[in-house]
Amino acid sequence: MDIQWHGRNGTGRFSFSATPGDYDGVPAVDRLYVDRDMLIVSSDVLSLSGFLAFAPYCAGRLTLPKEVSPELVTAMQEFASPSxxxxxxxxxxxxxxxxxEGKVLLADSLTFENVLPNSWGSARNTTLSVADSSQWAGYLLSSELLIVGSNARTVALMLPRALYVLPFISVALLFMESIRCSTLVVADSFEVDDEVWHKLVRLVKACNYSLLRESELREWN
Structure with a gap:
């Protein structure tokens, strides 16, 4: 699979594209669009984001937007196994x-309030709402909330239910650095089976990020 990153187009959108190779599956939707510039993103994170958008279709040779670390390569290969x-x-x-050091909660529905509490002197927490671009375009940013339009839901609906969360995590990772968060909290509305979840935790850890379920965060607090 040849996964490439494309800068702002005529409509102000950024995107990943996927071109299948000899052994890849053919994505039902071969572009993941995002309606905001991420400002800061490392090579590993950008490439991981692109991989997650199309991971279920990847097998054989994989070309990513940027060079990646050996640790991330190993985690990607583990995630793709047995392919x-x-x-x-x-x-x-x-x-x-x-x-x-903050946390960002990933929501798959349009919300206008931050679900994670903030307190003075602590790292700032944020809620990131990935809005369906068929109904909502552009982005809205405040000190503790980011709403961004994307076709992640359309890409996700083409996947098995257990993998539905992947395009949403792909979008969220793009903004982790610019909002200075190191832990991604996935809302309980996403249904992810344990096998996929444990693979995702190890994959995200390869980029020095942490991944939590919303229910896990509540238990700790």
Missing amino acids: WLHVDSVDVEPKAAPQG
């Missing part, structure tokens, strides 16, 4: 850890 995956571009230089 064989060979990543073309690997960078062995050490990567800086993402900055920020």
Whole structure:
């Protein structure tokens, strides 16, 4: 699979595209659109985001938008198993850890309030709402809320229910660095089976991020 990142187009949208190779599946929707510039994003995170958008279709040779670390390559291969995956571009230089200690809650519906509480002196938490671009375009940003239009829901509806969350996580990862968050909290409205979830946790950890279910966060608090 050849996954590429495309900058702002004539409608102000950014996107990933996927072109299948000899051993890949053919994506029912071969573009993932995002209606906001992410401002800051590392090579590993950008490439992981692109991979997650089309991971269920990937097998064989994989070309990503940027060179990635060996740790991320290993995590991608584990996630794709039992399919064989060979990543073309690997960078062995050490990567800086993402900055920020806050949490961001990923929601799949349009919401205008931050679900995660904030307190003075602590890292700021944010709610990121990935809005369906068939009904809502553009973005809305406040100190603790980001709403961004995307066709992630359309891409997700073409996947098995257990993998529905992947395009949404793909979008969320693009904004983690710019809103200075290191933990992605997935709303309980997403249904993810345990096997897929554990693979996702290890995959996101390869980029020095943490992944939690909303219910897990409540138990800890």
